[in-house]
Amino acid sequence: xxxxxxxxSTLSVQEGDSAVIKCTYSDSASNxxxxxxxxxxxxxxxxIDIRSNVGEKKDQRIAVTLNKTAKHFxxxxxxxxxxxxxxxxxxAEASYDKVIFGPGTSLSVIP
Amino acid sequence: xxEVTQTPSHQVTQMGQEVIxxxxxxxxxLYFYWYRQILGQKVEFLVSFYNNEISEKxxxxxxxxxxxxxxxxxxxxxxxxxxxxxxxMYFCASRRQGYTGELFFGEGSRLxxx
Numbered sequence: 001x002x003x004x005x006x007x008x009s010t011l012s013v014q015e016g017d018s019a020v021i022k023c024t025y026s027d028s029a030s031n032x033x034x035x036x037x038x039x040x041x042x043x044x045x046x047x048i049d050i051r052s053n054v055g056e057k058k059d060q061r062i063a064v065t066l067n068k069t070a071k072h073f074x075x076x077x078x079x080x081x082x083x084x085x086x087x088x089x090x091x092a093e094a095s096y097d098k099v100i101f102g103p104g105t106s107l108s109v110i111p
Numbered sequence: 112x113x114e115v116t117q118t119p120s121h122q123v124t125q126m127g128q129e130v131i132x133x134x135x136x137x138x139x140x141l142y143f144y145w146y147r148q149i150l151g152q153k154v155e156f157l158v159s160f161y162n163n164e165i166s167e168k169x170x171x172x173x174x175x176x177x178x179x180x181x182x183x184x185x186x187x188x189x190x191x192x193x194x195x196x197x198x199x200m201y202f203c204a205s206r207r208q209g210y211t212g213e214l215f216f217g218e219g220s221r222l223x224x225x
Contacts, residue, residue, distance in 0.1 A: 032211040036154075043115075043202050043216030044154060051211065089154060097142065097166040097209055101154040 002027040004092050006102030013080050014110050021105045023090035024072045030092040033066060033073050034099070038087045044101075047088075048075070080109045113137040115217035117203050123223045124193055132188045132220045134203030143186045144204040144214065145178065147171070154202065160186065161209065193224045 003026040013019050025033075031052040036044035050057045050064045050073065057064050061080075066073040077084055090102040116135045124130050136143050145157040159166040160178050177189045186205075190197055200219040206212035 034213070036214075038154075041218070043204075043218050044214075045216065046213045049211075049213070093211065097159040097161065098156055098169075099144075099214060100156055101146075103153040 002030060002092055002094055002098070002100040004090060004100050004102040006090050006105055008105060009103065010106045010108075012108045012110060015080060015082060017080055019075075019077045019080055019084070019107055019109075021075045021088055021090065021107075022072060023074070023092075023102050024070075025092040026071070027092065027094045028071065029094040032093040032099075033064070034091050034093075035062075035064060035075050036089045036091065036101070038089065038104075040086075044089055077107075080107075082109050082111050085109045113215075115203055115205055115215050117201075117217035117220050119220055120218070121221045121223070123225065126195060126224055127192050130190045130193055130197075130222060132190075132201050132203075132222070134186045134188075134205075134217060135184050136186055136203065136205030137207075137215055138184070140205035140207045140215070142166075142206045142209050142212065143178075143180070144206075145188045146202045146204060146216075147199040148202065148219075149199045157188075157201075166209075190222075193222075195224050198222055198224045 006023045034049035037047045038044045063076045087104045093099045118133045143160045158168045158172045202219045203217045204214045
């Protein structure tokens with residue numbers, strides 16, 4: 001079955017700097033790659049997603065890139081703000097009804 | 112804004128007891144899920160449910176677990192005989208579209224097994 005790896009597990013950046021989180025997946029049939037943000041005491045919330053027919057997608061300060069050949073995808077957050085501090089999960093879904101999450105990255109943005 | 116609601120927010124139970132966690136998915140959603148998160152660890156897929164049937168389940172979802180949609184609004188997860196290692200946060204999620212649709216998560220039910 002699908003396995004998603006993610007690194008780093010923790011990331012600390014100064015406010016205004018960029019943050020990059022990288023993920024790899026194992027199932028070449030995976031075609032959908034969402035990113036979720038989890039704030040303390042809450043459930044994960046989708047922040048951006050990308051499908052396999054697209055190499056890059058951007059939404060304001062957040063961008064995702066996908067390399068299907070290498071089976072890896074990345075999240076880029078620019079101009080980080082303290083409210084970006086949270087746990088971020090990458091995930092992958094193949095052609096069946098199962099979204100598999102990576103282990104998470106705890107991002108701290110230092111004011 | 113519509114949201115997924117879960118009850119109870121926290122349940123404490125003795126090992127061996129049965130537990131039912133309840134979820135009310137977003138009303139026009141057709142696909143339902145349970146995930147669990149052991150403290151500080153990854154969000155693990157348990158089961159997906161569509162059209163009153165299990166679509167997919169993980170190896171964690173053994174015979175001790177069951178899911179049900181007893182009426183038009185609730186979606187439940189039952190653990191028949193809880194073990195210490197079942198202690199975790201359980202998240203319910205739903206989505207309108209199956210494959211590649213956005214998952215909407217509830218705030219979770221924390222289960223503590225003593």
